[in-house]
Each structure stands twice: as C-alpha cells, then as structure tokens.
Amino acid sequence: MVMTADYLRNAGEVIGAASSLRDAAAIWRARHPDMRVVLVDAADMRDEIPALMLGSRRVYLATSSGLCMHITQQPEEATALILTQD
Numbered sequence: 001m002v003m004t005a006d007y008l009r010n011a012g013e014v015i016g017a018a019s020s021l022r023d024a025a026a027i028w029r030a031r032h033p034d035m036r037v038v039l040v041d042a043a044d045m046r047d048e049i050p051a052l053m054l055g056s057r058r059v060y061l062a063t064s065s066g067l068c069m070h071i072t073q074q075p076e077e078a079t080a081l082i083l084t085q086d
Contacts (some may be wrong), residue, residue, distance in 0.1 A: 011052070027064040048071045051075070061078035
C-alpha cells in the first residue's frame with residue numbers, strides 16, 4: 001500500500017477526533033487492516049520528527065524490513081503508523 005497525502009489527512013482526522021489514542025488506533029486498524037498501528041510512549045519518540053502533530057498527539061511514519069522498524073519521512077515507504085500522546 002502506498003501512503004498518499006489524502007491517506008495522511010484522513011488518518012489525522014480520525015486520530016485527532018478519537019476520544020483516546022487507543023480508540024484512534026482501533027478505529028484506524030478496523031478501517032485499514034493492512035496498515036500496522038503502534039502505540040508508544042511519547043518519550044521514546046522525542047528525537048524523531050512526526051509526520052503529523054494533532055494537539056498533544058503525534059503520528060510518525062515507520063517502515064519495516066522484517067522485525068526492525070525505523071522512522072521515515074517518506075510516506076510512500078511507510079508500512080506503519082506510530083502514535084504517541086504527551
């Protein structure tokens with residue numbers, strides 16, 4: 001799946017409007033089961049640049065080549081969304 005600007009905009013709307021970060025992840029997983037969604041502590045991502053900033057919530061793009069994930073700024077490379085909240 002190639003992530004587009006529309007995909008990111010839609011993700012931002014859903015994640016920003018959800019009542020909790022867990023709810024946001026569950027909603028997004030249900031709508032897009034092919035996209036991995038991971039919740040992590042905001043402190044773990046402090047040195048990374050988010051793709052989206054939604055108030056106290058942050059969305060990072062990640063890609064994986066097996067078990068290891070790394071942050072990417074290239075939406076077309078992304079295979080996962082990492083969500084945090086301050």
